[in-house]
Amino acid sequence: NAGVTQTPKFQVLKTGQSMTLQCAQDMNHEYMSWYRQDPGMGLRLIHYSVGAGITDQGEVPNGYNVSRSTTEDFPLRLLSAAPSQTSVYFCASSPTQNTEAFFGQGTRLTVV
Amino acid sequence: DQQVKQNSPSLSVQEGRISILNCDYTNSMFDYFLWYKKYPAEGPTFLISISSIKDKNEDGRFTVFLNKSAKHLSLHIVPSQPGDSAVYFCAANSWGKLQFGAGTQVVVTP
Numbered sequence: 001n002a003g004v005t006q007t008p009k010f011q012v013l014k015t016g017q018s019m020t021l022q023c024a025q026d027m028n029h030e031y032m033s034w035y036r037q038d039p040g041m042g043l044r045l046i047h048y049s050v051g052a053g054i055t056d057q058g059e060v061p062n063g064y065n066v067s068r069s070t071t072e073d074f075p076l077r078l079l080s081a082a083p084s085q086t087s088v089y090f091c092a093s094s095p096t097q098n099t100e101a102f103f104g105q106g107t108r109l110t111v112v
Numbered sequence: 113d114q115q116v117k118q119n120s121p122s123l124s125v126q127e128g129r130i131s132i133l134n135c136d137y138t139n140s141m142f143d144y145f146l147w148y149k150k151y152p153a154e155g156p157t158f159l160i161s162i163s164s165i166k167d168k169n170e171d172g173r174f175t176v177f178l179n180k181s182a183k184h185l186s187l188h189i190v191p192s193q194p195g196d197s198a199v200y201f202c203a204a205n206s207w208g209k210l211q212f213g214a215g216t217q218v219v220v221t222p
Binding site for chain 1: 116118143144146148153154155156157158161201203205207208209210211212213214215
């Protein structure tokens with residue numbers, strides 16, 4: 001029972017590089033989202049999706065892109081990495097908008 | 113502007129005693145509240161939730177209380193166990209978008 005799987009677990013990028021954080025869930029959940037967690041702060045919503053083909057911005061979307069071509073996958077793209085994007089990133093999924101979310105184990109990203 | 117606040121960054125409690133974690137919110141549109149527990153290097157795991165139409169929800173050792181007029185909720189853990197040592201996040205849901213508090217680090221001592 002894999003749940004929500006995030007890859008990679010760790011990543012170091014140079015300023016200006018691009019990369020994609022992968023997220024996959026095997027629970028057939030419609031709702032998926034990306035959060036970032038910074039020291040002393042709670043998780044903040046970056047982007048979310050209510051189903052395949054539908055995405056929308058969260059609280060801190062700048063510098064990130066998402067797409068949702070399948071129910072299972074919800075990748076997060078960093079277009080041009082900046083040191084301010086150094087953070088721990090969590091992907092989550094839930095059956096509907098008003099039920100508990102299941103989180104992946106996180107990706108720790110460092111931008112130098 | 114932070115709409116969900118956990119004002120206590122840390123809490124130390126003796127094993128067997130009650131842990132009380134507090135959370136305040138400002139947005140009256142929140143309709144569903146959740147508590148998550150997080151261990152280091154892991155993702156948050158769901159603990160317990162409460163709908164805005166209720167004032168109490170209980171699940172084993174965990175009870176969440178909601179006071180809508182005060183825009184305040186609390187999580188009670190009794191009795192506290194060593195495995196409860198973790199960071200606890202309060203979250204409020206509005207149309208599927210979760211707003212999290214900054215978390216409270218709980219340490220359960222023998």
